[in-house]
Amino acid sequence: MSIAEKVFLGSLMKAEYLLKDTVIQPEQLESLRHREIMRKIIELNHAGKGIDLITLTTLPELESLGGISYLSELLSFANVEKFDATEKIILDLWKEREKRNILQLAALSDWEIEKVIAELEKINQLKMEDHTYLQQALSNIYEAPWEDQLLSRSVTTGIKELDEMTGGFQGGEVTILAARPSMGKTDVMLHFAKTAGWAGYLPLVFSLEMPEKLITSRLMASTGGFNRAKMRDPKRMLTEDQKNKWSDVIGNLTATNMQIFDGAGQTIAEMRAKTRKLMHQFPYKKPILFIDYLTLIRSSQVYGGNSHQQVTEISKSLKIMAKDFDCPVICLAQLNRSVESRSDKRPMMSDIRESGSVEQDADVIMFLYRDRYYNKESQNYSLEIIVSKNRNGQVGTVDVNYREKTGKIVAQKEQSVI
Known part of the structure; x- marks a missing residue:
């Protein structure tokens, strides 16, 4: 019988206060006799x-x-x-047994792969190491007044004014980037993604609507300053200067280490599995997740077509994923049509589809607005990034220039732009 289980039960008998502290349940012990002893205790x-x-x-x-x-x-x-260490051993052994049981049951019952992944993820999410001594937490920030917090704690957005407002993208936080279609959401997301990659992070892009080829084409156009219309036939439509620049742009984008997943209808469980795999492949890089977009994520249940419950589950799962991986998660969202019926078409919180749970779970909510989208005669080329919710900082609006033909984002207060 497991020595760890003997140490565990013996410790409970010796110091009964431990019973109130333990996370172990009788069912998680391997020995039937040990389970019965714990139940009696x-x-x-x-x-x-x-x-x-x-x-x-x-x-x-x-x-x-x-x-x-x-x-x-x-x-x-x-x-x-050694009680804490023993608990961890018992929990790890139980997880391995549960995983084997799930795989056997899946084989017998012919489960779909998505269900297998979801069940295995439930096991993986159970953990004990979620506690920090305040003493340790304080020592972690001891040098804070002398450290560059932006570089050490967060991922830059590539827009200085936005960084100053939000503190950049923080580990464990969910940012919702919402706008009406064709407002520039995907281009802003790709700007954030490549900036994060150049800063040394690992950008993972989950594109649930746009195929990888189109994502790659957009990245090339915005980074190289190529007209998107010409990307359909580069050989015929690009100038010689642009062609000579082509390999340099590819080199710059390769340096981001960006990873693109373009499968439709991905679940959070699948995204978690892919993220974990990439974290093993790039152990020295912190991931940052980009998802395009919220209501295309497939929920683990159907909920009888109740979209509110689906969005609630997905919203909470995004937050759990951000916390578990201690990484930023940026998720795009479509706005409903109600914005079109107002004279001031700048978005607000209620314009997010099924906004209640999203508003509650997100740490930061940003909206995009372009005057030129509604008024073609306008000479205002600004793209407004409206920070409407910021759990740990200020709210407000940051104006950037958006070059529609290339998809390039240009910070207005900085001339040298990524």
Whole structure:
């Protein structure tokens, strides 16, 4: 029988206060006898009785628990100092058994791969190491007044004024970037993604609508300053100067290490699995996730077509993913048509489809607005990035120039632009 389980049970008998602290449930022990002993310990505790060796030996089921000799043996294994480490061993062993059981059940019942991934993810999400001593937390920020926080703690947006307002993209936070169609959402997302890549992060782009070839073409156009219309036939339509620049642009984009996943209808569980795989491939790079877009993510359940429940599940899952991987998650969202009926067409929170859960779970919500989209005669080429929610900072509007023909984002207060 598992020595870790003996140490665990012996420690509970020696220091019963540990019972209130443990995350282990009887069902997570491998030995049937150990499960029964833990159940009896819990029953005694609930009844206000001690759970020491003497009390346990008075139980009528003593023989089925192994008798006095076995309970005495358990007590001899007690090691309160190693209790936390023992818990982790037991939980890890239980996870491995559960994964094997899931795979066997999946094979017998012919589960779809998405269901298998989702069930395995539920097991992986169970963890114990979510606690930090305040002393440790304080030591982590001891040097903060002398450190460049933007470089050390967050991912730059590539727009200085926006960085100053939001602090950049923070690990564990979800940013929603919302706008009406054709407002420039994807171009802004790709600007953020390549900027993060050049800053040393690992951008993972989950494009649920636009195929990889179109994403790549947009990246080339915005980075090289090529007219998007000419990207359909570069050999015939690009100038010689542009062709000579082509390989340099490819080199610059290769340096971002950007990863593109363009499968339609991906679930959060699938995104988690792909992210974890890439984190193993690039162990020294922090990931940053970009998802285009929210309502194209497939939920784990159908909910009878109830879109509100689907969006609520997805919204919460995005936040859990950001926290579990300690990485920023930027998710695009479409706005409903109500914005078109107003005289001032700048978006607001209620324009987000199924906005309640999104507004609650997101740390930052940004809207995009272009005057030229509604007024073709306008000479205003600004793209407004409206920060409407910022859990850890200020709100406001940052104007950037948006070059529609190339998709390039140009910060207005900076001349040298990525």
